[in-house]
Each structure stands twice: as structure tokens, then as C-alpha cells.
Amino acid sequence: MGQLTAGIAHEIKNPLNFVNNFASLSSELVDELQEDKVDAYGEKAMREIKKQYAVLDEKVLRKVISKIPRGALNKKKD
Incomplete structure (x- = not known):
């Protein structure tokens, strides 16, 4: 009976469940923060990739336009 009482008293003084639950909750919060x-x-x-694609698209478009003969741009279709 003395050992049982001592064991219960030990558990009351050192609430392992509280520590485990707190650690589990803390771990979940850290995971959520990492995800954010x-x-x-x-x-x-x-955003940076989209900016780079915009720059690339502009460069490609300028290169394509520069290869079109000037007269072709000025001619009107009848």
C-alpha cells in the first residue's frame, strides 16, 4: 500500500501526461507554422517566376518582331 501511495504521489508531483500533451500540442503548432x-x-x-517569364516573353517577342521585315508590317491588305 505504501508503494502504491508513493507512486500516486509521484504522478501528482510530476504530471507526465501534461508534459506529453503539451509537447504534442507544441509539435503540432510548430508544424502549422512551418507550413505557413x-x-x-x-x-x-x-511571383518571382512570373516576373521572369514576363521578361523572357518580352525578349522573345522583341526577337520575333525584329525578324519581321519592316515592309511587311507597313503593307495593307486590300
Whole structure:
């Protein structure tokens, strides 16, 4: 009976379940924060990629237009 009482008293003084639950909750919160951070980086990367594609599209378009003979642009179809 003394050992049982000592065991119960030990559990009351050292609430392992509280510690485990707190650690689990903290881990979940860290995971959520990491996901938010990753999402923010992903969105930033997509904006940068879109900017780079816009620059590339402009360069390609200018190159294509520069190869069209000037007279072809000025002629009107009847």
C-alpha cells in the first residue's frame, strides 16, 4: 500500500501526461507554422517566376518582331 501511495504521489508531483500533451500540442503548432512559412516562400517564388517569364516573353517577342521585315508590317491588305 505504501508503494502504491508513493507512486500516486509521484504522478501528482510530476504530471507526465501534461508534459506529453503539451509537447504534442507544441509539435503540432510548430508544424502549422512551418507550413505557413513554406506557403509564404512558395508564393514569393511564384511571383518571382512570373516576373521572369514576363521578361523572357518580352525578349522573345522583341526577337520575333525584329525578324519581321519592316515592309511587311507597313503593307495593307486590300
